[in-house]
Amino acid sequence: MCERCPWCGTDPIYVEYHDTEWGVPEYDSRALFEKLVLDGFQAGLSWITILKKRDNFRTAFDGFDPHIIAEWGEEEVARCLADPGIVRHRGKIEATIGNARAWQQIEGREGFSAFLWSYVDGAPLQNSFATMAEVPPETPVSKQLSKDLKKTGFRFCGPTIVYAFMEAVGMANDHLTTCPRHEAVKALAR
Template sequence: MGERCGWAGPEQIYLDYHDTEWGVPDYDSRALWEKLILDGFQAGLSWITILKKREGFRQAFQGFDPNVIAEWGEAEVTRLLADPGIIRHRGKIEATITNARAWQRIEAQQGFSTFLWDYVGGTPIQNRWSSMSQVPASTEISAQISKDLKKAGFKFCGPTIVYAFMQAVGMVNDHLIGCPCHEPVARLSRQ
């Protein structure tokens, strides 16, 4: 058995995320939205910071229900800015509310999951990287998704954030070929 991808670990929460969640194809519109929001909060920080606060985020943002969050205003922003269980960044909190409204529009038009997965033809891209240095920070597809999300009203969704999101939700399989998770994740995309 090979070694895990170099970014995973050493903390157990990080290893568990790598082994059971990262790269697994996710087609649930609400779950995709949550992960995109969390990737936006991660900008400028380490992913382990977000992982450790994920349950706090889920509580503070009412299970990441975009239909609830879309109704929020300044009172909720003020409440969240005082919540030590999350990253207290006004711009990112306000963007979450804006993004909930944008999600509602896309969800009503075609479904958020369909909107995203159409960029890869509904099937995860299977990369075959042998080292972390080969893995790109962004791609033409992530740049296009970013551009289209922004056009739809989203914030905190640049090409690098979108690519990290695509990796997390399995739109691309970026587990290294020597990683024990590469082949099981690849098999999921063939189901």
């Protein structure tokens, strides 16, 4: 019996995200930055909350262009804190500015995408979990990536956040084996 991963429930926004985006390998450095920042904003909240506000986040954060965000100061922080369309958390907003600066360093040195994908040898990890209970909240790889991101200056990127990020951007295929997207996403691997 083929059934979607149960975490997405029946909310049409969540189902669409599950069916078209979650687990699809992403290699664009800017898109990877956006997703990592949004996963950081999710800390303490549900992903559906962030997903419903994602377009507002994109507007508020200048399309998640790290080069623009890296130049932000208190004026932009205050503007975001006044924006009811996003999660208004000073620490997470300020972390996004620092993360943009860290992204620039990694991007200039080796490319942010290449840096991230090197942790899985450039190819998605193909897991074969049959139940949600089998899916780990973090892994040795997410722990190491989290540690290394923090060394470069990233914040709000603990091992659990990083593993959720890895699943979302296709670095780890954690669609359950009973989900029709498992094989579809597996076929997208480089």
